Amino acid sequence: MTTVSLGAVRGRFHLPLKLTVGISVVAWLIAWFTEAPLSDWLTFSVFGLERGSHFGEAIAFFLLDVPKVMLLLLGIITVVTLIRGFFPPEKVRAALAGRGTVAGSVTAAGFGIVTPFCSCSAVPLFIGFVEAGIPLGVTFAFLISSPMVNEVALVLLWGLFGPGIALVYMAAGLTVAIIGGLVIGKLGMERYVEDYVWALQGKGGALVEVKLTWEDRIHDAWAYTKDLVKRITPYLLIGIGIGALIHGYAPTDLVAAIGGRSNPLAVPIVVLIALPLYSNAAGTIPIVQALLGKGMPMGTTLAFMMAITAISLPEFIILRRVIKWQLIAVFATVVTIGVLFIGYLFNFLIA
Amino acid sequence: MKKIEVLGSGCPNCVKLAANAQQAIAMTGVEAEIVKVTDYKEIMAYGIMSTPGLVIDGKVVSYGRIPSPGDIALWLSE
DSSP states (O other): OOHHHHHHHHOOOSSOHHHHHHHHHHHHHHHHHHHHHHHHHIIIIISOOOTTOHHHHHHHHHHHHHHHHHHHHHHHHHHHHHHHTTOOHHHHHHHHTTOOHHHHHHHHHHHHHHSOOOGGGHHHHHHHHHHTTOOHHHHHHHHHHHHHSOHHHHHHHHHHHOHHHHHHHHHHHHHHHHHHHHHHHHTTOGGGBOHHHHHTTTOOOOOOOOOOOHHHHHHHHHHHHHHHHHHHHHHHHHHHHHHHHHHHTSOHHHHHHHHSTTOTTHHHHHHHHHTTOOSOHHHHHHHHHHHHHTTOOHHHHHHHHHHHHHOOHHHHHHHTTTBOHHHHHHHHHHHHHHHHHHHHHHHHHOO | OEEEEEESSSOHHHHHHHHHHHHHHHHHOOOEEEEEEOOHHHHHHTTOOSSOEEEETTEEEEESSOOOHHHHHHHHTO
16 A cells, blocks of 8 residues: 555545635634624514513523534634644643742643643643652642633633633632642642652653644644534533523522622632532533623632632542542642632722 | 554543554554553553553554544554
């Protein structure tokens, strides 16, 4: 078999790469600019629902938000994934090795934004970092930042509320990650890491550079996006549904009474509500959007969102394979305190 | 006889990668066996953290992504 025929086998897109990308971008833009008038027309002209009625407003919110959030997810996750492809954990590890706790924690938190992370990769990642001699605090700065500053949430916030709130969210997450890393580093928790992990130290292979073409990268990004959107769509629909109900029905007074500025315990209450909720950051955004619309302060809303994304029971259980409960408890406590702190801080700052 | 190693703890992506490798073997007709490596110690020894990883005759050809059967076929026939 010759290389030429294998090259044909390798082709993935039916059309040339540039044409495929061009058509996709144009189609996305058309959909983005026509979906709002379309959903309005559908709700009030085709369904004939009454403007201003609870039911009409809820349906309008749902029909406006589902395509909007879907388009944002498809478009921006593809781009973000493409960028993230340049920062695999292997490169991050190489960049972090040999740094002290302070510089390392800051760098690790920064990398946490762009590095792909899922709870299934937490264990190899943890072992890999320890194996390369990266301090425990630095490793935790990364473990906190990576799920907390969730890129999906970041792009959705940017698309729905503008860059200000998105950047505030990112800065808040980074702060918690850096401080969390420094605190865990200071506490000297090394003995709570399972012994077999230490035994692996220095046994790892050297960084392997695998060259990828743009076609590889674009294909990977699109495959990942399709898979992710497919997985989170149910959560998203539920989230948007709840958001629509809040938008149409929940009285502003109720939201204000529980989450409002006059309730000093609002932040811990929403964090408690969020603890058992671990769905997906993207699914929380429509709820968050509706809550903000009903007058919940920014800090309380941010705390709610971060508690959902960063305090994750499944991840803690998976991490038990490499660290002992004591360290998991410290990890969970540091993150919880960080989230509470951010909630109060932003309520104070954005008055 | 070539040796294809699929590195990963048995996550869905690793299963998919192993299936793609199987398809690549069928495409090229190259004689090869597929071995699944699930022990972290062995995975780390290849210098990678993001799974699934693919190793052909001891050489890491890909990690953190699922190469297509066509890609694997190219590496196999190299």
